Amino acid sequence: MRYSGLRVIAEALTGHKGWKPVWRDPAPQPDYDIVIVGGGGHGLATAYYLAKEFGQKRIAVLEKGWLGSGNVGRNTTIIRSNYLLDGNEPFYEFSLRLWEGLEQDFNYNAMVSQRGIINLIHTDAQRDAFTRRGNAMILNGADAELLDQAQVRAMYPFLNFDNARFPIKGALMQRRGGTVRHDAVAWGYARGADSRGVDLIQNCEVTGMRIAGGRILGLETTRGFIGARKVGVAVAGSSSRVMAHAGLRLPIESHALQAFVSEGLKPFIDGVMTFGAGHFYVSQSDKGGLVFGGDIDGYNSYAARGNLPVIEDVAEGGMALMPAIGRARLLRIWGGIMDMSMDGSPIIDRTPVEGLYFNGGWCYGGFKATPASGWCFAHLLARDEPHPTARAYRFDRFLRGLMIDEKGQGAQPNLH
């Protein structure tokens, strides 16, 4: 069923009784060519591109809860490609380009909204670093420009420009950055995958992997054994637990990241703003809520909720940047589990088990990567070789010293 404004008008005349389900609710088949574990953004995108771009058939996505119930349903919705390092920037730029045509591609309005993202600059050293980043982005075909203080002031006159430690001296801007309605991404991919014959199986948790002779045969699930020629795991937040079924330990720690939304306010922040020095970033949704966040909670956890210290840090950072928001109210705080990798960058790779592939380690940056992650994982699953933009996301980079450490933090997952 194709969506359009005309269709909505036609349905309105009949009480909206003609709308069809966005996806089927199939029972699992005994076996598939490819099974994707994880019905989140990356898993659904993988299935979608496998069917649409790579001509694969007999595909299933297994989701332990409801489609989109992972981090695609609980992030702060930002898209951007303002990365520095060679291993990352081409990939994220590829992703941003896929975002730019996504809605037309899957005929679902996910509200891809390129209202721009700025990273605030407070010191000369930061300006040098952001200049370098801007150069790296441009060399990779992305857009970047440096704003001076007056340009930032013209956009957001209510910021605190005069804090002694964090005077705002300018910003690195990527105009093509922005936000996307996150749930709609999962739904759009799910609908697109389903219409191409992919079985989306909800409430189906993987409880074990059947492996013989170093090769994956299928998955034990709460809905019985499901055979598979190839299995792709894309279960950010649960990666270490799911891969443990194959006896694999990952270079990943699990941490909660909290996100925040305020009550609805009339729009006053057009784009996305990051105040890295104050550990705070913010945008305003099309509904009017300020959507913001800060650092991850420092301890390891699988509980999708955070704790008070980060909440206070974030509120402080917000008020330091925007002293007026003291009287705005925080409506809801939630948490999700991040796969924090050893260098802050993701992994899309084969595993030592033949036929078992892994996609994870997205840290707190997985949402913006969704289209490219799906495309590149589909590429790897279908052709058994990495997509050119994801070539760096290998497990063995830690062994070889090819870390992709944007922040230069070293091997400390909770600091990335």
Next chain:
Amino acid sequence: MSTRLATGGRLIDRTRPLGFSFDGARLRGYAGDTLASALLANDRMLVGRSFKYHRPRGILASGAEEPNALLGLGTGARFEPNVRATQQPLFEGATATSQNAWPSLAFDIGILNDLAARLLPAGFYYKTFIHPRPFWKHLFEPVIRRAAGLGRAPREADADRYEQLYAFADVLVAGGGVAGIAAALAAAATGARVILAEQTAHWGGRAPVDGDRIDGQAAAEWVAAALARLGAMPNVTLLPRTMVAGVYDHGYVLAEETLADDPAPGHARRRLWRIRARRIIAATGAIERPLAFAGNDRPGVMLASAVRDYVVNWAVSPGDRTVIVTNNDDAYRTALALLDAGLAVPAILDARPEATGALPAALRARGVRVEAGRAVARVLGRGRVRAVQTCLQAGEGAVIDEIPCEAVAMSGGWSPVVHLWSHCGGKLRWDEGRAMFAPDPARPPTGADGAAMVIAAGAASGALHATDCLRDGHEAGRRAAAEGGSMPPEAASPAEAPHAEAPAEAPLMPVWRMPQGAGVRLAAKMWLDFQNDVKVSDVELAAREGYQSVEHAKRYTTLGMATDQGKTSNINGLAVLAGAIDAPIPAVGTTTFRPPYTPVVIGTLAGEARGAVFQPLRRTPIHGWHEARGAHWEPVGQWRRPYCFPQGGESHADAVRREVLAVRNAVGLLDASTLGKILVKGPDAGRFLDMLYTGVMSTLPVGKCRYGLMCNENGFLSDDGVVARLSEDTFLCHTTSGGADRIHGWMEDWLQCEWWDWKVYTANLTEQYAQIAVVGPKARAVLEGLGGIDVSAEAFPFMAWVEGTLGGIPARIYRISFSGELSYEIAVPAARGLELWERLMDAAAPHGATPYGTEALHVLRAEKGFIMIGDETDGTVTPQDLNLGWAISKKKADYLGKRGQERSFLTHPDRWRLVGLETLDGSVLPDGAYAVAEGTNANGQRNTQGRVTSTYFSPTLGRGIAMGLIARGPERMGEVVGFPTLDGRVVQARICDPVFYDKAGEKQNV
């Protein structure tokens, strides 16, 4: 019309009238009013507009669950949007404004959306606005964004103050209704430390309004006596106007206390409580559910409990005639309250097939028309209720009769407030008989000891009836004290719970749609979420389209996502969903309960950490001197350091040039106090530093200094600095200014987690010393001017340190150089820093006495080819990349980073390595530029072969100089490479030796 009754009102003080305004109209209320009760008393039935369709909205509720009555309050720097009128006490001069309406609340152009409502069902925007793509950015979204939001965002810096404090309790009781009070009494009697928090300004919850009797007294009297007892107990803290917002791991609780609505200057407005509680009693009551009938969103349709509250608490009549519509006995209490106030109840429409309990009988006895099996077919009246049309609940909505009225009081039953139970993972059970989700005692949230840390009590646990509620509260208090208190469980807790006398109630009948057989036309007028405009038909549409998980339905329809977070809508919505997909309600389940319970102002969470104390500025002892000399400042880590000292009308660039030349030709003074200084002491100190640094520190003789590099486990350079050996077992490690805390933490990480048996301790002495660098050919003469220490080349050679009294000030002097010049760094106790600085300036006067800043420091080091952490390094650069192999021991078995550096990519010959760069025309190479190579790679990315790391104008050489990392750089001396810039130019530069000045290193060693 709604109006104030002549008598009554248990919470208002008629002797204290208050003036306030609403949308400019001057109105009056009384002390004790809420903004909502005062507005109703002034016949302000219309108080807002809904989010999506801009439908007229009146007050629905009387407490935290209110979805409609959201107002702007205050002006200027005290303007606050989205204030819930039902929770805001009235105060003199309050300025309230309506929201989300233009040009006015009464005539809102946004109502056009309502006329088009059929075109705008749930999720319509996912199916439209797709083509053509540019229209979204330039047309559709700007229109949507213009309509977004409710209240205006505050624009001025918040003028008020907020406090924060910590508290500890054996038992925290959230909720000051009778269950909470009974719990607090029982727990406090054992001697346990008890905190009792109540979100409103009043104790007792619903009991005083409902008119029940407790232990032979009127409920209000019992509450007053109980509060007096609790108030007299030293182990009890009473916190009215304190909303427990969230429960976190291990009994950590966040609560927000309102201290003043209109605080006096300098006084705090709100206070954040961080409470660590051994046991938490959630006595948070229950929330009444609306009924879903057509037109239930009209102003004048209110919750039955709210009507009762307004009549009893605030003597406000919602109208002369109120029709009651219910599926339970409790709503009959509202009819009693209305009758007692002299108001009319034309009819009670009870959806149940029969209404035979004690309460219906009482109403019938008073002559009220009680109709069983009856429902509301639709509400008439647009801006406010005019009449209701009745029908059979079991039917499809054929109108039986029409009852004129000004208000409708509805009750669909009660839902326990389970938020605090659920925040940390407590599970719920579905109570079929009473149609509600209640805490499942078998699956509680557990704390650090693995035991239940939250105990639900009273109505929050499902004990809705007053008798059960008190017993439940009492037992919860005893149990919490036994588990969380320090007293034995049999300690002085009264065994008997307070006893309530209240009429028995007949069971309710679940009603999720009224009438049962209503079709889509009626369903499209049955509101579930009043603020976000989600109707029964929207949830059914979501179900039809396959959004059948409760989370899908919520996210697709926005049900429960408004500022009330679905307090009145979630249960009704999921019941409708369950009906639509023909699943039992417990199989559908609830969405996740997340903190805060009601929204918390961001100011409370930030507290005093705002403005200048957000992250306080650190100042050196000489800071004031710099300030007085007009230093141009630069933030450096937590510090602010002088960038340069411009004189007269001098530009910054000219000042830097003058400062550099003064150092090269005479002498300059630098405030180096920010330099990190970490003392490392103990028998294993040398062994420890040998692991920490790439070089060997254990062989350093006492009295000498050595430059050292620190790497992380990956082998990348993370900090550098000079180490001085103060005694056999004591080293002083200098770090970068920004790195002191990080490196100190790094040291402690290794000592505490890995080498915990090594006998070493560390102390960060950074602020204990002022440190001044005296730099330049005349440096020795300056120090000799102060006298007291022999600073001759013979007595005090390069890379040594001495201790003594310099010009009468105890000092330690390090002969080290970051400029290539003769240089002494003098450390004195911080309190003597300014004195030494001024003495040195005096002594340097004959030589120009030039203070210099960080930019000159950078230029001086760059002219010498010295690296700077953060410029030449970014966490991906090894010491070997920077040609610092000489500072890496080849003999040591291990050091942090050694194994990392042996990996194949880190030893690859193609790595980018440090070189000097000079532009062909002598200009300054742009910072942050990359050196490009021929062609593109597989991703279409322009190939690169290096980048600029530092670039300056060198006053000494009179041209631009730069350092950079270039692939195989040191092998390519003399080669020219191109650097494209952000503005599209390409600058050509020649690879050269990074040491631009005094290549032999003679000047620092004289």
